[in-house]
Amino acid sequence: MSSLKGPTPQQHAGAGLRIGIVHARWNATVIEPLVAGAKAKLLACGVKESNIVVQSCPGSWELPIAAQRLYAASQVQSSSAAGGSSAGDLLASSTADLSATTPPPAAFDAIIAVGVLIKGETMHFEYIADAVSQGLMRVQLDTGVPVIFGVLTVLTDEQALSRAGVDGKGHNHGEDWGLAAVEMGVKRNE
């Protein structure tokens, strides 16, 4: 039975946008297609590859601080581009992994936070899910930069695989997050 659920995406031109993607490394077999789906939609909307910065963190718990530091680094980078202090130390000490690309010389128009939380035998799932959702909401409201909530909170591996579109039946939710980032990034500059 088809569901009424699902976004009604709008088409927006992303050519001038700068988008950050921070992703957890837990459950990588699901994370990877989600990040790929989001990035594919960013590119399809005209976002330049050089304006997409992808960084990782250990798990979903670290996503709020990773998003906040990515924002802060790009702000420092932006001010250094305008003659402010260097971003080198901040970037070096950020939660970014070493393979992270250098943020573009200006702040981000939107950040996508990607994680996969799978319920285990304990209450760990509930505590992380609540804290991460509150934390990501706080980062976007504090910074004014839209933070797209790309955290799957699922009860089984099968639910996670389906929502990454890798089971042949589901839909890759990463694509929806990419479209949401473009829309919110465009509207942030209107």
Ligand SMILES: O=c1[nH]c(NC[C@H](O)[C@H](O)[C@H](O)CO)c([N+](=O)[O-])c(=O)[nH]1
């Ligand atoms: O991203 C996840 N992190 C998880 N835990 C790690 C957590 O996010 C932190 O990285 C860790 O607690 C260290 O701070 C998960 N579980 O524990 O099940 C999970 O399912 N997904």
